[in-house]
Amino acid sequence: MRLTMRVYFDYNATTPLAPEVLEAVIATTRDQFGNASSVHHFGQRAKAVLDEARSSVGALIHADPSEVVYTSGGTESDNFAIRGAADALDPGGRRHLIASAIEHEAVLNTFKALARRGWRTTLIPVDHSGIVDPDRLRELVTKDTALVSVMQANNEIGTIQPIAELAAIAHEQGALMHTDAVQAVGKIPVDVRALGVDLLSLSAHKFNGPKGAGVLWIKRGTRMQPILTGGKHERSRRAGTENVPALAGMGVAARLAIDKLASEAARVGALRDRLEEGILRAVPGTSVNGERSRRVPNTTNISFDRVEAESLLIALDLEGIAVSTGSACSSGTLEPSHVLRAMGLPTHRTQNSLRFSLGLFSTQEEVDRVVEVLPRLVQKLRALTGTTKLTKNTKVFS
Numbered sequence: 001m002r003l004t005m006r007v008y009f010d011y012n013a014t015t016p017l018a019p020e021v022l023e024a025v026i027a028t029t030r031d032q033f034g035n036a037s038s039v040h041h042f043g044q045r046a047k048a049v050l051d052e053a054r055s056s057v058g059a060l061i062h063a064d065p066s067e068v069v070y071t072s073g074g075t076e077s078d079n080f081a082i083r084g085a086a087d088a089l090d091p092g093g094r095r096h097l098i099a100s101a102i103e104h105e106a107v108l109n110t111f112k113a114l115a116r117r118g119w120r121t122t123l124i125p126v127d128h129s130g131i132v133d134p135d136r137l138r139e140l141v142t143k144d145t146a147l148v149s150v151m152q153a154n155n156e157i158g159t160i161q162p163i164a165e166l167a168a169i170a171h172e173q174g175a176l177m178h179t180d181a182v183q184a185v186g187k188i189p190v191d192v193r194a195l196g197v198d199l200l201s202l203s204a205h206k207f208n209g210p211k212g213a214g215v216l217w218i219k220r221g222t223r224m225q226p227i228l229t230g231g232k233h234e235r236s237r238r239a240g241t242e243n244v245p246a247l248a249g250m251g252v253a254a255r256l257a258i259d260k261l262a263s264e265a266a267r268v269g270a271l272r273d274r275l276e277e278g279i280l281r282a283v284p285g286t287s288v289n290g291e292r293s294r295r296v297p298n299t300t301n302i303s304f305d306r307v308e309a310e311s312l313l314i315a316l317d318l319e320g321i322a323v324s325t326g327s328a329c330s331s332g333t334l335e336p337s338h339v340l341r342a343m344g345l346p347t348h349r350t351q352n353s354l355r356f357s358l359g360l361f362s363t364q365e366e367v368d369r370v371v372e373v374l375p376r377l378v379q380k381l382r383a384l385t386g387t388t389k390l391t392k393n394t395k396v397f398s
């Protein structure tokens with residue numbers, strides 16, 4: 001079968017490299033092979049590349065470059081934030097950690113690991129809006145709490161959390177505030193000072209940069225223990241020879257994100273809305289999951305009544321259209337989404353929802369193709385299962 005066009009609507013899983021990023025990665029790989037810790041010419045040139053990228057990433061999140069610590073990506077940054085803060089605050093007797101119930105597995109499974117080592121962990125519940133209510137945090141945080149971790153934007157439904165308010169509440173009790181901004185960076189403004197956080201994670205491959213490169217921003221003066229011990233890299237905060245080409249690529253991606261943020265948010269937002277409206281109009285028995293008015297502009301998560309999401313995902317893939325059933329880690333399994341479950345959606349909706357996430361190279365033609373193809377595929381799958389009864393289409397979470 002020859003496909004007429006391939007559509008990639010899975011930008012929240014990962015993004016294609018911007019051409020300028022690819023060029024920077026290739027040029028740095030070829031020309032700057034030095035070890036950035038070496039004192040000679042080759043090492044110093046590699047260090048200059050790292051410094052320039054550090055300034056660019058700092059500018060993207062309105063941070064001082066000296067507070068930007070390179071990591072291997074979002075998972076390491078989240079681990080570093082939580083384990084590093086936990087280790088630093090443990091001697092002071094703070095052995096309680098709080099996160100939202102809709103965090104990425106990088107946070108949730110790190111919490112589980114620390115719980116096995118005796119830490120008390122609490123998850124803040126969310127309602128069907130998919131947004132954390134600051135009053136819930138106020139009820140849970142105590143003088144024993146070491147760290148509160150709430151993501152700035154959710155990877156599955158795109159909802160944006162009230163981080164500044166949550167940070168103020170955490171600080172009232174002397175706890176540190178971490179935000180996983182992996183899905184926010186490049187999509188909405190991210191300003192570490194305005195957010196009022198102490199720690200912020202980001203990952204290059206979510207904003208057209210290379211995989212295996214990320215940052216943990218650590219506010220000056222924050223007590224942290226390293227989780228990778230060894231040499232004195234990154235001012236002794238994270239040992240290991242830096243991946244200079246990937247970090248150079250992240251720097252270029254950061255500059256592009258700064259330049260294009262406003263225009264891309266408007267363009268991609270209009271495409272996402274066209275897609276969402278188109279699907280709700282063309283496919284009966286569909287509804288959007290999560291509060292629509294407080295989302296990153298590129299993401300929509302839609303329930304298809306009486307359809308198994310995995311089957312629809314495969315049917316779409318056969319048509320050349322790539323989407324996701326939620327977090328990349330759980331795709332390929334029939335695990336219901338922990339995010340939709342935490343939002344209190346009925347079981348069938350945790351298993352019949354697809355995430356469409358758009359980005360830099362998405363076009364209107366692609367959107368229209370998906371809206372054209374979907375009704376036929378959904379109808380076919382429903383016919384296979386002999387389903388006729390559908391609930392009424394809803395435009396809001398319900």
Ligand SMILES: Cc1ncc(COP(=O)(O)O)c(C=O)c1O
Nearest residue numbers: 073074075104106155182183203
């Ligand atoms: C919210 C969030 N946090 C963390 C990660 C992990 O980032 P990385 O793939 O760079 O390890 C992801 C990736 O899916 C994510 O969406």
